[in-house]
Amino acid sequence: xxxxxxxxxxxxxxxxxxxxxxxxxxxxxxxxxxxxxxxxxxxxxxxxxxxxxxxxxxxxxxxxxxxxxxxxxxxxxxxxxxxxxxxxxxxxxxxxxxxxxxxxxxxxxxxxxxxxxxxxxxxxxxxxxxxxxxxxxxxxxxxxxxxxxxxxxxxxxxxxxxxxxxxxxxxxxxxxxxxxxxxxxxxxxxxxxxxxxxxxxxxxxxxxxxxxxxxxxxxxxxxxxxxxxxxxxxxxxxxxxxxxxxxxxxxxxxxxxxxxxxxxxxxxxxxxxxxxxxxxxxxxxxxxxxxxxxxxxxxxxxxxxxxxxxxxxxxxxxxxxxxxxxxxxxxxxxxxxxxxxxxxxxxxxxxxxxxxxxxxxxxxxxxxxxxxxxxxxxxxxxxxxxxxxxxxxxxxxxxxxxxxxxxxxxxxxxxxxxxxxxxxxxxxxxxxxxxxxxxxxxxxxxxxxxxxxxxxxxxxxxxxxxxxxxxxxxxxxxxxxxxxxxxxxxxxxxxxxxxxxxxxxxxxxxxxxxxxxxxxxxxxxxxxxxxxxxxxxxxxxxxxxxxxxxxxxxxxxxxxxxxxxxxxxxxxxxxxxxxxxxxxxxxxxxxxxxxxxxxxxxxxxxxxxxxxxxxxxxxxxxxxxxx
Numbered sequence: 001x002x003x004x005x006x007x008x009x010x011x012x013x014x015x016x017x018x019x020x021x022x023x024x025x026x027x028x029x030x031x032x033x034x035x036x037x038x039x040x041x042x043x044x045x046x047x048x049x050x051x052x053x054x055x056x057x058x059x060x061x062x063x064x065x066x067x068x069x070x071x072x073x074x075x076x077x078x079x080x081x082x083x084x085x086x087x088x089x090x091x092x093x094x095x096x097x098x099x100x101x102x103x104x105x106x107x108x109x110x111x112x113x114x115x116x117x118x119x120x121x122x123x124x125x126x127x128x129x130x131x132x133x134x135x136x137x138x139x140x141x142x143x144x145x146x147x148x149x150x151x152x153x154x155x156x157x158x159x160x161x162x163x164x165x166x167x168x169x170x171x172x173x174x175x176x177x178x179x180x181x182x183x184x185x186x187x188x189x190x191x192x193x194x195x196x197x198x199x200x201x202x203x204x205x206x207x208x209x210x211x212x213x214x215x216x217x218x219x220x221x222x223x224x225x226x227x228x229x230x231x232x233x234x235x236x237x238x239x240x241x242x243x244x245x246x247x248x249x250x251x252x253x254x255x256x257x258x259x260x261x262x263x264x265x266x267x268x269x270x271x272x273x274x275x276x277x278x279x280x281x282x283x284x285x286x287x288x289x290x291x292x293x294x295x296x297x298x299x300x301x302x303x304x305x306x307x308x309x310x311x312x313x314x315x316x317x318x319x320x321x322x323x324x325x326x327x328x329x330x331x332x333x334x335x336x337x338x339x340x341x342x343x344x345x346x347x348x349x350x351x352x353x354x355x356x357x358x359x360x361x362x363x364x365x366x367x368x369x370x371x372x373x374x375x376x377x378x379x380x381x382x383x384x385x386x387x388x389x390x391x392x393x394x395x396x397x398x399x400x401x402x403x404x405x406x407x408x409x410x411x412x413x414x415x416x417x418x419x420x421x422x423x424x425x426x427x428x429x430x431x432x433x434x435x436x437x438x439x440x441x442x443x444x445x446x447x448x449x450x451x452x453x454x455x456x457x458x459x460x461x462x463x464x465x466x467x468x469x470x471x472x473x474x475x476x477x478x479x480x481x482x483x484x485x486x487x488x489x490x491x492x493x494x495x496x497x498x499x500x501x502x503x504x505x506x507x508x509x510x511x512x513x514x515x516x517x518x519x520x521x522x523x524x525x526x527x528x529x530x531x532x533x534x535x536x537x538x539x540x541x542x543x544x545x546x547x548x549x550x551x552x553x554x555x556x557x558x559x560x561x562x563x564x565x566x567x568x569x570x571x572x573x574x575x576x577x578x579x580x581x582x583x584x585x586x587x588x589x590x591x592x593x594x595x596x597x598x599x600x601x602x603x604x605x606x607x608x609x610x611x612x613x614x615x616x617x618x619x620x621x622x623x624x625x626x627x
């Protein structure tokens with residue numbers, strides 16, 4: 001029986017069955033289904049040719065050649081042919097369908113003489129190329145020609161295919177705006193690790209980012225807010241007369257160009273128009289759409305008190321549906337993918353409960369609860385989206401009160417929403433807050449930029465998107481979410497994404513191995529990220545400073561680490577530690593009399609790899625007391 005999760009937006013993939021957790025033979029991420037390393041190397045050089053045998057493979061080949069020219073300086077000849085030749089890379093689209101590979105799988109064979117990548121479809125060839133590039137030296141990711149590099153790839157025989165058809169990352173561009181070029185760079189980086197869905201959170205309380213023709217206020221008003229810098233939710237509200245100068249939006253031409261950029265990398269863009277809540281930028285543009293009808297300003301990141309500021313659309317207002325129809329019509333026309341994400345999360349219902357129009361609607365439709373009113377909204381929205389030839393996906397709150405058949409659910413409040421949705425025969429994308437929200441802190445708060453909660457790399461790698469009790473046939477895959485309240489620029493977006501997205505790429509591909517094996521490959525991938533000038537977090541190298549109670553309630557300190565093989569050096573005397581300082585040996589540390597601080601740094605193989613952490617001992621004592 002074919003698993004239904006492979007029958008939706010994306011082509012059928014065959015489930016990956018692992019045979020164990022042996023040490024990976026290469027440093028590829030995500031890990032291939034099978035890999036055999038053989039003797040010898042293939043030498044890429046100026047005379048290497050790229051051969052393709054089907055017109056639909058040509059675009060994949062051209063993109064590959066562009067990247068090779070940029071980093072190696074080579075200008076490989078491109079030619080059409082039916083077989084591999086010496087010193088060639090042959091991109092072979094199979095005429096006979098290989099059922100093992102499905103539509104996204106590939107076979108990669110590297111010998112001393114040639115490279116052959118075969119697949120059923122062009123996206124399989126693209127993924128095979130990404131794996132081949134990871135076999136070459138890290139400088140292959142450089143944006144300028146790397147000198148004095150031996151461009152060798154080990155001889156391998158790889159068969160690879162994904163388990164899940166939805167392998168996504170979400171970027172929130174409402175809280176902070178990212179340029180067209182920055183969005184394209186983000187898509188490019190995720191495609192290298194075989195993500196195939198870019199969930200684009202385009203609208204929220206802090207900004208409307210998509211041009212809608214006929215609704216000019218969305219971009220003249222909704223796309224801009226007063227400038228603020230600092231910590232989110234501590235910002236002052238707009239002052240009287242203060243100009244809104246921070247923000248931006250994407251024209252429809254921008255969006256078309258980004259879509260084409262993503263399509264060349266086999267990434268489907270899923271746009272999100274977040275309604276009925278999180279709509280303050282929309283309501284600031286058209287105040288008549290809320291129950292209160294008040295004129296608000298776009299929120300600049302100050303604390304939003306939902307009982308005081310109405311950021312929810314009025315369900316019974318005809319204007320709401322006229323505006324939504326215009327928005328959805330244009331969004332559906334712009335984006336070729338099957339899905340539109342409609343949000344549906346965190347809707348405060350107090351204004352509905354006091355709105356004469358909504359109360360009359362509830363009475364007329366025999367709706368007895370505010371949750372039922374949201375269900376009415378969601379079902380009507382599903383019909384609207386379906387009428388434009390698209391399918392709906394929304395956050396798991398859309399289940400409350402019932403959801404229209406055919407709508408899909410993104411489970412973010414843990415796993416229960418996904419389990420329930422699957423039981424109700426709604427297809428599911430698992431995105432649990434506790435392990436896939438890469439907007440959260442990933443290391444010691446003393447050296448990390450400000451952010452909420454904590455999701456360490458290992459927690460990401462332990463994500464289970466097929467929890468016990470779920471109908472696995474209804475699970476399309478998973479997604480990592482990057483909400484940008486605390487992420488004001490693209491460099492920090494990269495820092496928060498990598499390496500945690502490496503963990504999620506392997507989970508969503510379906511080839512998870514053991515933790516030590518994964519870390520061995522991650523640290524190798526750091527070289528590729530560095531060559532591409534992608535900013536990544538070194539948080540896995542930092543110790544986890546853990547206070548424990550000693551005798552007579554004295555403070556002691558344990559220093560566990562997320563990865564093995566680190567040497568931790570520390571000092572209590574206020575000076576900076578190095579490898580001449582005391583070495584932590586695993587036992588809780590006693591605090592010398594009079595010490596007020598511990599300073600710690602991590603080494604690996606005799607070299608510093610982590611950041612120095614200076615920790616106030618009184619802070620640790622307060623943590624002990626709270627326990």
